[in-house]
Amino acid sequence: MVCRGLMLQLHRAGHIELPPVRWVNPNPLAQRGAERSKPVLMLVDTTPLRSALTGIRPLEFRQVRRTWEEPLFNSLLERYHYLGYTQPVGEHLKYLVYALGRPIACLSWSSAPRHLGPRDRFIGWSAEARRKNICFLAYNTRFLILPFVQVEHLASHILGCMARLLPRDWDRIYGHPVHYLETFVDPERFRGTSYRAANWKFLGQTTGRGKDDQTNKPNRSLKEVLGYPLMKNFRQRLGEVR
Numbered sequence: 001m002v003c004r005g006l007m008l009q010l011h012r013a014g015h016i017e018l019p020p021v022r023w024v025n026p027n028p029l030a031q032r033g034a035e036r037s038k039p040v041l042m043l044v045d046t047t048p049l050r051s052a053l054t055g056i057r058p059l060e061f062r063q064v065r066r067t068w069e070e071p072l073f074n075s076l077l078e079r080y081h082y083l084g085y086t087q088p089v090g091e092h093l094k095y096l097v098y099a100l101g102r103p104i105a106c107l108s109w110s111s112a113p114r115h116l117g118p119r120d121r122f123i124g125w126s127a128e129a130r131r132k133n134i135c136f137l138a139y140n141t142r143f144l145i146l147p148f149v150q151v152e153h154l155a156s157h158i159l160g161c162m163a164r165l166l167p168r169d170w171d172r173i174y175g176h177p178v179h180y181l182e183t184f185v186d187p188e189r190f191r192g193t194s195y196r197a198a199n200w201k202f203l204g205q206t207t208g209r210g211k212d213d214q215t216n217k218p219n220r221s222l223k224e225v226l227g228y229p230l231m232k233n234f235r236q237r238l239g240e241v242r
Contacts, residue, residue: 039074039085045102049149053157056099061161063169065094072096076106081144082189088141091174093166097158104151105158106144109166112137112182118204118225119182125239133238135176138166140183143194155194159228163198167230179234184223192226200226 011018049056064070073094078085092110096103112134120130145155163181171177184206185192196202206223231237 039078042075046148060098062096104149108142109138112139122203129239129241136179138178156197159198181228200228
């Protein structure tokens with residue numbers, strides 16, 4: 001069991017690739033255990049917040065992973081994000097954004113996917129450089145503005161602040177910087193307007209096949225890939241092999 005758990009962690013972190021799952025445990029006790037692992041829903045102030053951005057600044061950004069506020073973060077994603085909450089693996093950070101003493105937004109960042117065609121072509125790195133330097137990328141897995149918050153330009157402002165804050169926190173917590181940010185946008189639901197307004201670049205679309213594909217045929221919706229370099233010489237930094 002210990003070895004299997006370790007292999008699953010290595011697989012989810014992108015260090016190895018396991019074959020597709022052949023069997024799912026039908027044990028109802030295991031299913032109830034999975035249900036118990038969902039975040040406990042917590043109450044927050046849902047009074048509508050309508051304001052100009054200047055009326056709620058300055059915003060407060062709190063990195064809440066492994067803090068007493070992490071359950072609140074998990075609860076807000078589970079309740080209000082259309083994908084719900086899933087526990088990240090590998091290196092990851094979680095942020096709550098506060099305004100006027102109340103939470104208004106959540107963002108989570110994690111290790112980047114190993115293979116992403118549009119991004120890899122945009123960076124122009126070799127396979128060896130990608131394997132060595134993938135740790136210098138951070139993937140925005142969730143971004144939620146709470147539904148009762150209506151502030152024009154808030155989302156793009158938060159993304160701009162995160163581009164300055166995240167590299168410092170990542171270096172402080174994990175001992176290495178990040179040089180590049182990326183995310184997926186589902187075009188059937190969103191236009192990615194806030195990312196584009198924050199100068200994120202549209203790089204192309206995913207293949208819709210996923211990392212464990214065995215058929216070379218799309219089996220999920222296509223996503224738009226957006227990226228944000230954090231420095232002018234990011235290609236040189238990410239393409240180095242020493």
